[in-house]
Amino acid sequence: MASFQLPVKTLLRPVLAESNVSAFAVSRHVHHQRRSCHHHHSHSCHPLIKQNNNKRKNQTNHFSTTTPQTTDKLQSGLEFNKSHWAPSYAEKFASLGNGQQPQILWIGCSDSRCPETTILGLQPGDVFVHRNIANIIHEGDLSSSCVIDFAVGALKVSQIVICGHTSCGGVNAALGDSKLGVLDTWLLPLRKLRAQNLSTLEKLDSKNAIVKLAELNVLDGIAKIKEKSVVLEAMEQRGLKVSGLIYDVATGLLRTVDGGEESQDEIKARLTAFKTS
Missing domain, CATH: 3.40.1050.10 (Carbonic anhydrase)
Structure with missing residues (x-):
């Protein structure tokens, strides 16, 4: 089977979706996309559309404004003390206890x-x-x-x-x-x-x-x-x-x-x- 190639407007879809185009322009673009898919095997068209959708989601997540949580240095220090620092000096503390x-x-x-x-x-x-x-x-x-x-x-x-x-x-x-x-x-x-x-x-x-x-x-x-x-x-x-x-x-x-x-x-x-x- 011949390889599937997306029309030019399909390749531009992520750009159009992110731009401030009119609702009419977006509607025409989607209508053209559906007509293009109708002339090809359904199992070839849908995965590519899904791939483009995933790209848009990834772009949105990339620009997320969620603020990272501040590290509680005391709490992390207490955990480090228990799991790493104290065990590493186990023999030393045996003598320091005296x-x-x-x-x-x-x-x-x-x-x-x-x-x-x-x-x-x-x-x-x-x-x-x-x-x-x-x-x-x-x-x-x-x-x-x-x-x-x-x-x-x-x-x-x-x-x-x-x-x-x-x-x-x-x-x-x-x-x-x-x-x-x-x-x-x-x-x-x-x-x-x-x-x-x-x-x-x-x-x-x-x-x-x-x-x-x-x-x-x-x-x-x-x-x-x-x-x-x-x-x-x-x-x-x-x-x-x-x-x-x-x-x-x-x-x-x-x-x-x-x-x-x-x-x-x-x-x-x-x-x-x-x-x-």
Whole structure:
């Protein structure tokens, strides 16, 4: 049997159906379609008409405006925890159930982009953590003081890390002059650092000024931690190290922040003034 070929108007049917043609034009087109089908075997005509109809349906579905449902990250996280994460650390948790022995105390920003264990590629039980807005160390802050005292005195961590980061909202706020309520009190150490380094910061664009103040904040935190007697004792007796880092949220890379080597006079003055027994 000779192959079946659709008339030109039949091939144009999907276009006509989608256009704003008059009802009369559409009627003529359908009438012609029926006459064409009458001259061919019915079993050849109908499947092709059905195929064209399916194409039109597919075109309509392709442009569907249905809004996809938003993923509930907490719910999906709970399911992942149960089905994948917890089982993958089954042997690890068997030992963690009896206690912890972290090597690192990490003092970082509360920013959601700075997950310390993930950044370092470490596992549960490896890092003891304290986080707050802009990773600020206040001399009289009971929360950070308790964390440091427990991590150094009881857990015997071998490293303390203070980590700031780029694009820090707290640092940016301290560089501005807007009233922020209770946050103003928390940001006072950053504002003092801003005042002390005003000439340097004003020479930088906003992005680099944030990075610079974040670095100064890390160094200031290191100096304050080294004024705690429990830290000084651990540094003397077992070589506890205190380090500073900056995390780049745009690249995922860490880099060290070094304030330079202290002189013997500076070390002696700090030990004399802050070490107690």
